[in-house]
Amino acid sequence: MIARLTGTIWERTPEQLILDVQGVGYRVQVPLSTYYALSDEEQASLLIYTHVREDAIQLFGFLTSEERELFTILIGVSGVGCKLAVNILSNMPVEQLCTALYGGDIKGLSGIPGIGKKTAERLVLELRDKVVHLAGKGSAPTARPQAEPGEKLTDDAISALINLGYKEAQARKALSTLAPGPDDSLETMLKQALGLLMK
Secondary structure: OOOEEEEEEEEEOOOEEEEEEOOEEEEEEOOHHHHHHOOOOOEEEEEEEEEEOOOOEEEEEEOOHHHHHHHHHHOOOOOOOHHHHHHHHHHOOHHHHHHHHHHOOHHHHHOOOOOOHHHHHHHHHHHHHHOHHHOOOOOOOOOOOOOOOHHHHHHHHHHHHHHOOOOHHHHHHHHHOOOOOOOOOHHHHHHHHHHHHOO
């Protein structure tokens, strides 16, 4: 089972990286926090969760052990698969998510696409006592801005938001209020759009 990979980032999108490790390309799905931190990096060292299914082997990568641990805790909840767990971590950093779970913030958790009120209540009930030790930990390094052309930047942001569970109309509406400048990055656009969508 793969637990860690270190190599060259050959390709990246907000949903995944292709990591070249000595000539072998590994497709690693990542939350936005990891993508943000690696948005301007050529090399990466990721902690890996290997998910084995009958028809596929999937790799999920994280920069911190706290984030990987929280991912494994989340997928232990009935009805929460790997994709939804990544989506949750993409919408809330470790500290904020742990605070929401421990504090019983049903409204905040329900604002994440794919999480209804019943699922939010189940997450709080099952995980409240399991995440206390993770609160205040797991912050990934801050990414350096990476400039991209405005039109491509907006298209990439829309694609990322759709993959996070938002409808295209919602994504376009949120992004329409933002005017990407020459120094803006995809990270900046996504953070601002998610801030509007989570209100």
